[in-house]
Amino acid sequence: MTATTFDTLSVSKRLQGQGFSQQQAEAIAFEMQDMAREDHLVTREHFDKEFGGMRSYVDKEFADIRKYVDEKLADLRRYVDDRLEKMEMRLTIKLGGMMFLGFGLLAAIKFFGH
Numbered sequence: 038m039t040a041t042t043f044d045t046l047s048v049s050k051r052l053q054g055q056g057f058s059q060q061q062a063e064a065i066a067f068e069m070q071d072m073a074r075e076d077h078l079v080t081r082e083h084f085d086k087e088f089g090g091m092r093s094y095v096d097k098e099f100a101d102i103r104k105y106v107d108e109k110l111a112d113l114r115r116y117v118d119d120r121l122e123k124m125e126m127r128l129t130i131k132l133g134g135m136m137f138l139g140f141g142l143l144a145a146i147k148f149f150g151h
Contacts, residue, residue, distance in 0.1 A: 043070040 045066040052062035 043073045045070050 045063070048066040048069060049059070049062040052065055053059055057065070
């Protein structure tokens with residue numbers, strides 16, 4: 038690990054230039070130096086270690102949700118297909134009945150009309 042350098046004197050002087058007292062500026066600068074130490078920084082390895090499990094959990098949850106949604110869509114498709122099939126059957130029966138009545142009416146007119 039490489040050492041991180043932090044110029045506390047420069048930070049302290051800049052803070053004093055902005056109106057902080059010397060004591061306040063030094064305290065802030067030393068706290069900033071502590072925060073900048075590498076053992077406080079998150080490395081890629083640390084991030085992967087800590088959040089790798091979360092990634093697999095999220096992936097699993099997403100897959101479960103996708104499976105659920107796919108199942109519900111399949112159910113909806115089956116329902117719609119079933120309803121359309123029933124409507125088609127009812128329409129066919131109604132049209133057949135209308136055609137039967139129409140031909141019967143035409144036959145009656147021809148038979149009784151002349």
